[in-house]
Amino acid sequence: MATGTPTDGYRDHPVRSYVLTGGRAHPSRNTLRPETLLCAVDDGRELPVGAGRHERALLETCRGTLALAELAAYLRLPTSLVAVLASDLVDGGYLAIRSQAPHDLPGLDLLEEVLDGLRRF
Amino acid sequence: MGSAGSEPRSGRHLAPTVQRSVKVLVVGAYGVGKTTLIGAVSEIPVLSTEETVTAASVGVDPRLGEKSTTTVAMDFGRVTVGGATALYLFGTPGQKRFWDLWAGLADGAVGALVVVDTRRLEDSFEVLDQLEEHTRLPVAVVVNEFPDAPRHPPDAVRTALDLPDDTPVVAGDLRERRQAVEALQALVAHAVRRAGGSVAA
Numbered sequence: 001m002a003t004g005t006p007t008d009g010y011r012d013h014p015v016r017s018y019v020l021t022g023g024r025a026h027p028s029r030n031t032l033r034p035e036t037l038l039c040a041v042d043d044g045r046e047l048p049v050g051a052g053r054h055e056r057a058l059l060e061t062c063r064g065t066l067a068l069a070e071l072a073a074y075l076r077l078p079t080s081l082v083a084v085l086a087s088d089l090v091d092g093g094y095l096a097i098r099s100q101a102p103h104d105l106p107g108l109d110l111l112e113e114v115l116d117g118l119r120r121f
Numbered sequence: 122m123g124s125a126g127s128e129p130r131s132g133r134h135l136a137p138t139v140q141r142s143v144k145v146l147v148v149g150a151y152g153v154g155k156t157t158l159i160g161a162v163s164e165i166p167v168l169s170t171e172e173t174v175t176a177a178s179v180g181v182d183p184r185l186g187e188k189s190t191t192t193v194a195m196d197f198g199r200v201t202v203g204g205a206t207a208l209y210l211f212g213t214p215g216q217k218r219f220w221d222l223w224a225g226l227a228d229g230a231v232g233a234l235v236v237v238d239t240r241r242l243e244d245s246f247e248v249l250d251q252l253e254e255h256t257r258l259p260v261a262v263v264v265n266e267f268p269d270a271p272r273h274p275p276d277a278v279r280t281a282l283d284l285p286d287d288t289p290v291v292a293g294d295l296r297e298r299r300q301a302v303e304a305l306q307a308l309v310a311h312a313v314r315r316a317g318g319s320v321a322a
Contacts, residue, residue, distance in 0.1 A: 033229060034197075035144040035209040037135065064134025067142060067209060069197055073168035074133070079195075080172065099141045099207075105257075106143050106231055108316040110206070114143060114231065115309045115320070117202025121302050 032083045034069035037098035038062055038090075047094060058085055058095075065098050133165065135199075135207055142207040145308060146226060148215040148252065149236035150244035154265035154295045155212035156196045158236060161301035162210060163198025170195050193219060210305075215248030220255065232259035232312045234304060236295070239264055239273050242281055249282060259315050261308035264292035287311070 040062045047055060054075065061074050068086060072079040089095035106114075147155045160167045171192050196212040211226055213219065215235070227233075233252055237245045245262075252260055264278055273281075275290040284290065289307040293300030310320045 033144075034211065034226060035142040035207070035229075037139065037142050037207065065137070065139060066134060067199070067207065069170060069195075069209065069211070070133070070165075070168060070199070072170045073197075077170075078172050079170050098139075105316070106229065106312075108313065108318045110141070110143060111231065111309060111313045111316055112318060113203045113206055114208055115306065115313055117204075117206065117208075118302055118306045118309060120203075121298075 031097070031100075032068055032087055032090075034067065034072075034079050035099075036068050037065050038068060038071065038086060039065045039096050039098050041094055041096050045094070054085055055089060058082065058089065062095065136201065136204075138204050139201060139207050140205045142209060143231050144209040144211055144226075144229070145231050145305065146233040146258070147210050147212045147236060148233050148248055150216070150238070150241065150248060151214060153236045153238045153241070153244070154267075155236050157265070158234075158263070158295040158301045158304065159196055159198040159210045159212050161296055161298045162200050162305065164200050165198060167196050167198050169197070215251055217247055217251055220251055227256045227258060230258055232261065232308045234308045235260060235262045237262055237264050237278065237282070238267065238270065239278065240267075240270050242278075245282060249284075259308065259312040261289040261291070261304070261311050263295070263304035263307070264290070265295045266292050268294075287314075 040059045042063075047059065054077065057075055058071060061071055066074075068083060069079050071086065072082040075082060077085075086095055090097060147158055149155050156167055171194050173192055193214065198210045200208050200210070202208050213226060233256070235245060235248055235252070249260070252258060262278065262282065262284065264273070264275070266272065272292075275292060278284075278292075279288070279290050289311050291304050291307045293304060295301050295304070313320050
């Protein structure tokens with residue numbers, strides 16, 4: 001099989017994805033990770049008439065909190081593509097980021113909380 | 122975030138109390154038991170996304186559409202710890218040719234849990250090399266004790282894999298939740314120590 005360069009390959013998508021995202025391969029923000037928690041904003045505002053079915057399905061699926069990767073799995077779309085769609089919805093105020101991705105490595109307090117949590121199972 | 126709808130509609134969604142998320146990479150060769158471990162720990166059925174890996178070494182002409190591509194399935198699961206934190210377990214193939222795919226995944230991870238089958242130890246070398254070369258993630262190794270596999274003491278595995286002295290090596294039947302959780306504990310405890318914390322025995 002073919003290999004790509006570490007910097008390019010992950011961001012490259014076949015044609016179908018470009019069409020769904022209006023030709024863009026990169027999300028408008030780079031803070032969305034597979035584990036980033038997202039939740040639809042419930043303020044009664046409707047998506048614009050021109051919004052695509054994937055955007056609608058995404059918001060419908062995300063009525064409660066889910067991670068980006070979970071959204072992708074339920075929507076049966078690549079995570080990298082859902083990141084682009086979700087990013088636009090966050091920009092538009094339809095979707096909220098519920099967690100901030102830790103910069104670099106998670107801090108000690110978070111690690112200790114996770115360890116304590118695992119020990120309580 | 123007060124405007125965000127937080128009423129779960131189904132068991133899929135996280136509890137409204139969950140405020141943050143972290144992830145662990147579960148890395149290993151094909152068939153070594155990554156998904157077994159994830160499934161044993163996860164509070165939701167194991168999910169999968171398909172990611173496309175493309176050859177990007179040559180210039181891309183979007184009009185030509187697909188280049189040489191392959192699809193890699195990534196299995197993952199989730200478990201809520203301590204009420205406010207969602208821990209995601211992402212299973213990724215660790216071989217060099219999949220590096221593109223999981224390079225982005227490694228950012229911000231607690232660490233990498235490397236699943237090993239002692240009957241195919243050589244398959245793990247490439248995975249460990251990739252981790253060492255591309256990341257600074259804390260690493261722990263768990264030997265998946267398949268029912269028909271011969272048993273080896275952890276120190277023998279450590280020597281065979283040429284692991285640093287402080288890398289935790291544990292073993293267990295990863296179909297069992299308790300043993301899968303213990304492997305995760307070993308990794309997170311290692312990460313705590315690496316971050317300067319102390320871990321009670």
